[in-house]
Amino acid sequence: MRGYLLRRAIGAVIVLFALSLVIYALFYVAPGDPARLACGPRCNPEQIRQVREQLSLGDPVYVQYWHFLQGLAAGHDYSTGTGVLHCDAPCFGLSYQNDQQVTDLITQRLPVTASLALGAMVLWLLLGVGSGLLSALRRGGTTERVLTWLTLAGTATPVFIIGLLLLMLFCAYLGWLPFPSYVALTEDPEQWAWNLLLPWTALALIESAKYARLTRSSMLETLAEDHIRTFRAYGVAERSIVGRHALRGALPPVIALTALDLGSMFGNAVLTETLFGLPGLGQLLVHATRTVDLPVVVGVVLVTGAAVVIANIVADLLYAVADRRVALA
């Protein structure tokens, strides 16, 4: 187990390293003057010169990359002409357009995206696993057919369409809900949930389709296994078979998928965030892309990539914990 973890951790570091290399190459070796790009369209030549100095763009590319990695691992000091600006590790650089450190920008946005992802996860698990179980237990009936088509429609609908329709219905026509505007959980929990209800629902409706399918197939598979037949032969109550034994066998893949989805949600929530005007990581990325704020783009892409890599390890671990037949080696 410990050996497995160690190997996976080393693998993750290698992947992240490769990722940073690719992103760095892409963004800093790309055509165009990196200093001008980093500084933004409103910069005057004097500012650009200063940026060039701070990013030490005169150095060879590998030295620049080394500085970038150093900043990530140990922080970085930027000379501002009059003094020194310290950027703590992990330092993703400076956003000249926002006049802020990229790390700060990202950490400010993280709670929003996390709120969105976690709340949506609760909903999609309830919806998806619930309907998946239902359709597995009522095989062949109308319930199953309806659910199959609903999940198909769910996979075919982009999240921004569902979101738009929800907005139209509940905010514009019925007026039951306010137009979402993010309120921090620490500020007012009730308003937080109230404002996030629609984004959660939109994401959950889309995601739950996948979970319904997975739960259904996994449940059917487990129900066909020998030990379940043995339980039946011994006359164990059907409710106990389904609720305790079959569910235990059917859930590990669902749990693993949840971990994977949560990891990718840091990036994938971008559409939902933009539609509902939630100031999360995705919105930060879109804004940075439009204004060509490269340090921010690099930072967000790396952070979302890291979330996915970590989620992969967590998913494998959870799978092994939930399903004891799986041995990690």
Next chain:
Amino acid sequence: MSAGTLEERPAAVAPPAAPSGARQVWRRLRARKSALIAAAVLALLVVLALAAPLLGALEGQDVGAYHDGLVDSARGGVPIGSYGGVSGDHWLGVEPGTGRDLFVRLLYGARVSLAVAAGATLVQVFIGVAVGLAAGLGNRLVDSALSHLSDVMVALPMLVFAIGVTAVVPSSFPRPVLLVFVIGLLAWGGTARIVRAQTLTLKRLDYVAAARLGGASRLRIARRELLPALAAPVITYAAILLPTNIVTEAGMSFLGVGVTPPTPSWGQMLSTATTWFRADPMYVLLPALLLFTTVLAFTVLGDGLRTALDPRAASRLRVGRTGRAARRRKRGTPA
């Protein structure tokens, strides 16, 4: 990566279905009504998209012409008339704010959507097949490196990367072409994994061994012996990729980092529609309905195609392990 192990397992389900004749595939596909309807819908859409300039001429409208007289400037530019300004001249009404004809713009949007998705799918399939074959036929080092690369590509939040890449490409570069390559170059991992798994199975079969003993080079084996047998799974997987690519393109255009005005696209329209849905619901519903129908039709057709091309492994590609459970059920194992 756990997602990988779930999908790679079917590699053991050898041998692959004998390349069934086109007629047989067509017969099986025809037996599924939903797939037929989906195919008809898509055919209609493709024809409409191809004929967009013609249909525009028929309606007498131009894709880019502004009609200030058709929108109510006192009410912020809401189309005059019911249902978003539907009339004999403007069959589906006009765009709020600008008064541009919606029918023509929706059709031109279909062109962009379908062309970008199809182009991106081609790129994905090309790279995926090349990498998958190389991994399946190469030595352990090559295989391990390429497999890891594919895993990483599958796991990455594709949309984020695609958005990021658009930041560095100069805006003079034609956006639809950029989207084809960005989506294509970022999302080939799944294809590569499937091709590799199939290659590993196929290369153990007798006829491939015979070719090798006959002195055929690896390249020749890949081209002459493996590619034909790979066609079915690759086509099936491409049918899943297409709708995904449509959604990705629409999503990027929705975010304002995809197709840029004045080229019309559905995602872009939906993005504009967010400020209009109270006053002009038609402007939301029409592109939303088109996008939804297209993606749904592709998904249903892909499902049907999968069954028709390889009935035994029909559900193999689905999330989870439906395939084995289904086969077990068919064999009559008590459930």
